[in-house]
Amino acid sequence: MRSIEEGRSWLKATEWSVDIETDQRKGIPAPSLQEPAPEGTELIELVPPHHISLGEMPLREVIARRRSRRRFSPDPLSFVELSFLLWATQGVHQVVREGVATLRSVPSAGARHPFETYLSVHRIEGLKPGVYRYLPLDHKLLLVREDSELPGKIAEAALGQVFVGEAAVVFVWAAVPYRTEWRYSTRSHKVIAIDAGHVCQNLYLAAESIGAGACAVAAYSQSAMDELLGIDGEEQFTVYLAPVGKLP
DSSP, X not given: OOOHHHHHHHHHOSOTTSOOOOTTTTTOOOOOSSOOOOTTOOEEEOOOGGGOOOOOSOHHHHHHHOOBOOOOOSOOBOHHHXXXXXXXXXXXEEEETTTTEEEESSOOGGGOOOEEEEEEESSBTTOOSEEEEEETTTTEEEEEEEOTTHHHHHHHHTTTOHHHHTSSEEEEEEXXXXXXXXXXXXXXXXXXXXXXXXXXXXXXXXXXXXXXXXOOXXXXXXXXXXXXXXXXXXXXXXXXXXXXXXXX
16 A cells, blocks of 8 residues: 555656656657547447537536535436536547647646546436447447446445446546656656546536536446446556436
8 A cells, every 4th residue: 555655756746857758759659549439339429519508507606506416316317418518528629739639628738638438327318328438539429338237336336335326427537548658658647637637627517507416436446447347457447437417
Protein backbone atom coordinates (compact mmCIF):
# COMPACT_ATOMS: atom_id res chain seq x y z
CA MET A 1 0.00 0.00 0.00
CA ARG A 2 1.29 3.45 -0.92
CA SER A 3 2.31 5.64 2.01
CA ILE A 4 1.08 9.20 2.45
CA GLU A 5 4.53 10.48 1.48
CA GLU A 6 4.56 8.40 -1.70
CA GLY A 7 1.07 9.63 -2.56
CA ARG A 8 2.11 13.25 -2.17
CA SER A 9 5.17 12.66 -4.29
CA TRP A 10 3.00 11.18 -7.05
CA LEU A 11 0.61 14.14 -6.85
CA LYS A 12 3.47 16.62 -7.22
CA ALA A 13 4.63 14.59 -10.25
CA THR A 14 7.67 15.25 -12.41
CA GLU A 15 8.76 18.86 -12.81
CA TRP A 16 7.50 20.19 -16.12
CA SER A 17 10.77 22.05 -16.64
CA VAL A 18 12.61 18.71 -16.95
CA ASP A 19 13.33 17.83 -20.57
CA ILE A 20 11.88 14.34 -21.00
CA GLU A 21 12.21 12.28 -24.16
CA THR A 22 8.73 11.31 -25.36
CA ASP A 23 7.44 9.07 -28.13
CA GLN A 24 6.05 12.17 -29.84
CA ARG A 25 9.54 13.70 -29.94
CA LYS A 26 10.95 10.42 -31.27
CA GLY A 27 8.56 10.68 -34.21
CA ILE A 28 6.54 7.61 -33.23
CA PRO A 29 3.01 7.84 -34.71
CA ALA A 30 0.29 9.01 -32.33
CA PRO A 31 -2.12 6.44 -30.91
CA SER A 32 -5.69 6.36 -32.21
CA LEU A 33 -8.10 8.98 -30.90
CA GLN A 34 -10.65 6.31 -30.00
CA GLU A 35 -10.66 2.55 -29.73
CA PRO A 36 -11.92 1.08 -33.03
CA ALA A 37 -15.26 -0.64 -33.26
CA PRO A 38 -14.88 -4.40 -33.81
CA GLU A 39 -15.98 -5.48 -37.26
CA GLY A 40 -19.67 -6.32 -37.42
CA THR A 41 -20.50 -4.62 -34.12
CA GLU A 42 -23.92 -2.98 -33.82
CA LEU A 43 -23.59 0.83 -33.91
CA ILE A 44 -26.37 3.15 -32.78
CA GLU A 45 -26.74 6.70 -34.10
CA LEU A 46 -27.16 9.25 -31.30
CA VAL A 47 -29.14 12.46 -31.64
CA PRO A 48 -26.87 15.05 -33.31
CA PRO A 49 -25.85 17.91 -30.97
CA HIS A 50 -27.39 20.57 -33.23
CA HIS A 51 -30.77 18.81 -32.93
CA ILE A 52 -30.71 18.88 -29.13
CA SER A 53 -32.48 21.70 -27.31
CA LEU A 54 -31.84 20.44 -23.76
CA GLY A 55 -29.63 22.01 -21.11
CA GLU A 56 -30.90 25.57 -21.41
CA MET A 57 -31.06 26.22 -17.66
CA PRO A 58 -28.98 29.32 -16.78
CA LEU A 59 -25.42 28.37 -15.86
CA ARG A 60 -25.58 30.23 -12.54
CA GLU A 61 -28.59 28.15 -11.51
CA VAL A 62 -26.99 24.88 -12.64
CA ILE A 63 -23.87 25.58 -10.58
CA ALA A 64 -25.96 26.53 -7.54
CA ARG A 65 -27.98 23.29 -7.82
CA ARG A 66 -25.01 20.97 -8.32
CA ARG A 67 -24.87 18.22 -5.72
CA SER A 68 -23.76 14.59 -5.49
CA ARG A 69 -27.06 12.75 -5.93
CA ARG A 70 -27.46 9.26 -4.51
CA ARG A 71 -31.22 8.89 -4.81
CA PHE A 72 -32.89 8.41 -8.17
CA SER A 73 -36.45 7.96 -9.35
CA PRO A 74 -37.41 4.79 -11.28
CA ASP A 75 -38.11 6.94 -14.37
CA PRO A 76 -35.93 6.28 -17.43
CA LEU A 77 -33.76 8.83 -19.17
CA SER A 78 -34.75 9.56 -22.74
CA PHE A 79 -32.50 8.73 -25.66
CA VAL A 80 -32.03 12.42 -26.44
CA GLU A 81 -31.05 13.09 -22.82
CA LEU A 82 -28.39 10.39 -23.02
CA SER A 83 -27.16 11.84 -26.33
CA PHE A 84 -26.85 15.24 -24.64
CA LEU A 85 -24.93 13.90 -21.64
CA LEU A 86 -22.47 12.06 -23.88
CA TRP A 87 -21.89 15.14 -26.01
CA ALA A 88 -21.48 17.31 -22.89
CA THR A 89 -18.79 15.02 -21.47
CA GLN A 90 -16.78 13.88 -24.50
CA GLY A 91 -18.34 15.46 -27.59
CA VAL A 92 -15.83 16.26 -30.35
CA HIS A 93 -15.92 19.80 -31.77
CA GLN A 94 -12.88 19.58 -34.02
CA VAL A 95 -10.07 17.25 -35.01
CA VAL A 96 -6.79 19.23 -35.04
CA ARG A 97 -3.00 18.89 -35.46
CA GLU A 98 -3.25 16.88 -38.64
CA GLY A 99 -5.60 14.36 -37.08
CA VAL A 100 -3.69 13.51 -33.89
CA ALA A 101 -5.70 15.59 -31.39
CA THR A 102 -9.28 16.67 -30.74
CA LEU A 103 -11.00 19.68 -29.21
CA ARG A 104 -13.95 18.48 -27.15
CA SER A 105 -16.60 19.68 -24.72
CA VAL A 106 -14.08 19.27 -21.87
CA PRO A 107 -10.41 20.30 -21.60
CA SER A 108 -7.60 17.76 -21.65
CA ALA A 109 -3.82 18.11 -21.30
CA GLY A 110 -2.36 18.44 -24.78
CA ALA A 111 -5.83 17.72 -26.22
CA ARG A 112 -5.04 14.03 -25.71
CA HIS A 113 -8.39 12.95 -24.18
CA PRO A 114 -7.26 9.59 -22.75
CA PHE A 115 -10.68 8.17 -21.86
CA GLU A 116 -13.12 5.71 -23.33
CA THR A 117 -16.67 6.22 -22.05
CA TYR A 118 -18.58 3.05 -21.19
CA LEU A 119 -22.23 2.96 -20.15
CA SER A 120 -24.00 0.50 -17.91
CA VAL A 121 -27.47 1.07 -19.33
CA HIS A 122 -30.36 0.15 -17.01
CA ARG A 123 -33.28 2.40 -18.03
CA ILE A 124 -32.80 4.38 -21.23
CA GLU A 125 -35.75 4.74 -23.60
CA GLY A 126 -35.06 2.88 -26.84
CA LEU A 127 -31.99 0.97 -25.57
CA LYS A 128 -31.78 -2.58 -24.31
CA PRO A 129 -30.08 -2.99 -20.91
CA GLY A 130 -26.41 -3.70 -21.43
CA VAL A 131 -22.87 -2.39 -21.67
CA TYR A 132 -22.24 0.22 -24.36
CA ARG A 133 -19.24 2.30 -25.45
CA TYR A 134 -19.40 5.84 -26.80
CA LEU A 135 -17.59 6.60 -30.06
CA PRO A 136 -17.04 10.37 -29.78
CA LEU A 137 -15.56 10.85 -33.25
CA ASP A 138 -18.73 9.39 -34.75
CA HIS A 139 -21.23 10.39 -32.01
CA LYS A 140 -22.48 6.81 -31.96
CA LEU A 141 -22.94 4.05 -29.42
CA LEU A 142 -21.40 0.63 -29.72
CA LEU A 143 -23.20 -2.26 -28.06
CA VAL A 144 -20.63 -4.30 -26.14
CA ARG A 145 -23.18 -6.82 -24.87
CA GLU A 146 -26.73 -7.05 -23.60
CA ASP A 147 -27.12 -7.81 -19.90
CA SER A 148 -30.36 -7.46 -17.94
CA GLU A 149 -28.56 -8.16 -14.64
CA LEU A 150 -26.21 -5.18 -14.81
CA PRO A 151 -27.71 -3.15 -11.91
CA GLY A 152 -26.77 -5.83 -9.39
CA LYS A 153 -23.43 -6.56 -11.00
CA ILE A 154 -22.24 -2.96 -11.12
CA ALA A 155 -23.40 -2.27 -7.56
CA GLU A 156 -21.36 -5.27 -6.45
CA ALA A 157 -18.32 -4.09 -8.45
CA ALA A 158 -18.76 -0.70 -6.72
CA LEU A 159 -18.14 -2.42 -3.39
CA GLY A 160 -21.82 -2.89 -2.59
CA GLN A 161 -22.91 0.72 -3.13
CA VAL A 162 -26.54 -0.05 -3.91
CA PHE A 163 -27.42 3.39 -5.29
CA VAL A 164 -25.03 2.82 -8.21
CA GLY A 165 -27.26 0.04 -9.49
CA GLU A 166 -30.41 2.12 -8.93
CA ALA A 167 -29.40 4.72 -11.53
CA ALA A 168 -30.84 4.84 -15.04
CA VAL A 169 -27.30 4.67 -16.43
CA VAL A 170 -23.79 4.55 -15.05
CA PHE A 171 -21.00 6.38 -16.87
CA VAL A 172 -17.71 4.51 -16.48
CA TRP A 173 -14.52 6.13 -17.74
CA ALA A 174 -11.63 3.89 -18.69
CA ALA A 175 -8.19 5.41 -19.23
CA VAL A 176 -6.04 4.54 -22.23
CA PRO A 177 -2.83 5.93 -20.68
CA TYR A 178 -0.65 5.77 -23.78
CA ARG A 179 -2.69 8.50 -25.48
CA THR A 180 -1.24 10.93 -22.93
CA GLU A 181 2.06 9.12 -22.36
CA TRP A 182 2.84 9.48 -26.09
CA ARG A 183 3.05 13.25 -25.55
CA TYR A 184 4.04 13.61 -21.88
CA SER A 185 5.76 10.34 -20.84
CA THR A 186 6.17 10.10 -17.04
CA ARG A 187 4.39 13.43 -16.53
CA SER A 188 1.16 11.94 -17.88
CA HIS A 189 -0.44 10.30 -14.90
CA LYS A 190 -1.12 13.40 -12.84
CA VAL A 191 -2.87 15.12 -15.76
CA ILE A 192 -4.89 12.01 -16.61
CA ALA A 193 -6.32 12.18 -13.09
CA ILE A 194 -7.03 15.91 -13.52
CA ASP A 195 -8.72 15.25 -16.88
CA ALA A 196 -11.08 12.76 -15.23
CA GLY A 197 -12.29 15.56 -12.95
CA HIS A 198 -13.04 17.79 -15.94
CA VAL A 199 -15.18 15.10 -17.54
CA CYS A 200 -17.16 14.26 -14.41
CA GLN A 201 -17.88 17.89 -13.53
CA ASN A 202 -19.39 18.41 -16.98
CA LEU A 203 -21.58 15.37 -16.34
CA TYR A 204 -22.74 16.84 -13.04
CA LEU A 205 -23.68 20.17 -14.62
CA ALA A 206 -25.30 18.65 -17.72
CA ALA A 207 -27.34 16.26 -15.58
CA GLU A 208 -28.57 19.04 -13.28
CA SER A 209 -29.62 21.08 -16.31
CA ILE A 210 -32.09 18.35 -17.40
CA GLY A 211 -33.56 17.54 -13.98
CA ALA A 212 -31.27 14.60 -13.34
CA GLY A 213 -28.41 14.03 -10.94
CA ALA A 214 -25.03 12.33 -10.80
CA CYS A 215 -22.59 11.15 -8.15
CA ALA A 216 -18.87 10.66 -8.70
CA VAL A 217 -17.59 7.29 -7.45
CA ALA A 218 -13.94 6.34 -7.02
CA ALA A 219 -14.48 3.36 -4.71
CA TYR A 220 -14.77 0.14 -6.70
CA SER A 221 -13.05 -3.17 -7.31
CA GLN A 222 -10.57 -2.57 -10.12
CA SER A 223 -10.63 -6.13 -11.41
CA ALA A 224 -14.42 -6.50 -11.16
CA MET A 225 -15.15 -3.22 -12.93
CA ASP A 226 -12.65 -3.89 -15.72
CA GLU A 227 -14.12 -7.36 -16.21
CA LEU A 228 -17.63 -5.91 -16.33
CA LEU A 229 -16.58 -3.61 -19.18
CA GLY A 230 -14.61 -6.34 -20.96
CA ILE A 231 -11.28 -4.44 -20.92
CA ASP A 232 -7.79 -5.78 -20.23
CA GLY A 233 -6.96 -3.78 -17.08
CA GLU A 234 -3.48 -2.92 -18.40
CA GLU A 235 -3.58 -0.86 -21.58
CA GLN A 236 -7.12 0.24 -20.69
CA PHE A 237 -8.62 0.30 -17.19
CA THR A 238 -11.38 1.93 -15.16
CA VAL A 239 -10.49 5.17 -13.38
CA TYR A 240 -13.83 6.77 -12.44
CA LEU A 241 -17.58 6.24 -12.63
CA ALA A 242 -20.77 8.15 -12.01
CA PRO A 243 -24.37 6.89 -11.84
CA VAL A 244 -27.00 9.19 -13.37
CA GLY A 245 -30.74 9.20 -12.94
CA LYS A 246 -33.82 11.37 -12.74
CA LEU A 247 -34.34 13.10 -9.41
CA PRO A 248 -37.08 11.71 -7.14
